Amino acid sequence: MEFKTLANIELDELLEVFNLSFSDYIVPFHLTKEILAAKIIAEKLDMNISVGAFEEGKLVSFILQSEKLENGQKIIYNGGTGVVPGSRGKGLVRKMYDFIIPSLKERGADVLLLEVIEGNAAAIRAYENLGFTIIRKLLCFRGNINSGVESSTVTIKSLEDFQWDNLRSFWDIEPSWQGSEYVLNPMPENYQALGAYSDENLVGYIIYNPGARRVLQIAVDKAYRKQGIGSGLFTAIADGQPVAINNVDDVSKETDVFLDKKIGLQNWLSQFEMTRSI
Structure with missing residues (x-):
């Protein structure tokens, strides 16, 4: 398994893995290439600080990220985490964070930020095990x-x-x-x-x-x-x-x-x- 940023990822490859990762999600959804491109632009996602896990050269997991400076803190936002069904149970989310956090520290990052669906107990536990804490509840x-x-x-x-x-x-x-x-x-x-x-x-x-x-x-x-x-x-x-x-x-x-x-x-x-x- 190789870990690297998504700086050179093709949008078509990211789209395929994104949709496969969310095909059996608690709220399944499917993006078109245009919608994914719009999401990347709208949320100011930066592929240079986003990370992927590659198995035999093929993307199987990702964390899409953006950064902003607010109140003197550099905040890194997780705009989407996905793991294809066949690569789950391998601790890839932890390994991707382990890979990218040193680079984020070099950029002066202070805080990681993400959102997780209230009913997704497994994901909440996983993020808590990574050191995340809940700060507020958001209604859609x-x-x-x-x-x-x-x-x-x-x-x-x-x-x-x-x-x-x-x-x-x-x-x-x-x-x-x-x-x-x-x-x-x-x-x-x-x-x-x-x-x-x-x-x-x-x-x-x-x-x-x-x-x-x-x-x-x-x-x-x-x-x-x-x-x-x-x-x-x-x-x-x-x-x-x-x-x-x-x-x-x-x-x-x-x-x-x-x-x-x-x-x-x-x-x-x-x-x-x-x-x-x-």
Whole structure:
């Protein structure tokens, strides 16, 4: 078994192993080449710090990773771990981390970060055995936006100027990696960003990926809540098709109730965010 970075991996080979690894997953899914390429770009995954296990020259396992500097810490995010069925039970995830962590330390990395499905007890135990600890629970929602949700008196229009300090002041909870400022700055061209304005003052906003049908961020100024602004922002992206919003910190019960009762989305899956210092 050989371990090396994925710097020279072909996308087609990674796609084949990715889909085989997740074919019998607790939530099975299948990516196209275009969707995998979009994921790599959207999550700023870096093949130079991603790692693979190769058996007789063929990729059989991988960890896709990205890095960001936040609050003085360099964080390494695990954007996906996969092992093909025939290579499981060999401790490959531990061995891949053992291989890549020295390189990450040389880059000044401080923390490893990942997400794992709440019901995947085996994976949770495996990561705990690697030194990871659960730091928060994240809720995933999906469904059709309620028709006729209340509108408000604000004007909703394209959001062009991203004053992140101002946007952060609207937050009750910190977004997960996929919806973080690091990933969204600069804003991907194919994303839709709408702002809610009261007398030209921004009082709420939504960031939406139409291709994935996923809301990355939604927030309303605390002084303007309970006025239908959040509902109006969801209505503005509604087209009759289901949407999703992933990894909402469950500490915000207000957000949970809003998405469920007001917007009509269901909490269909929950994950744990886990970290480990290195």
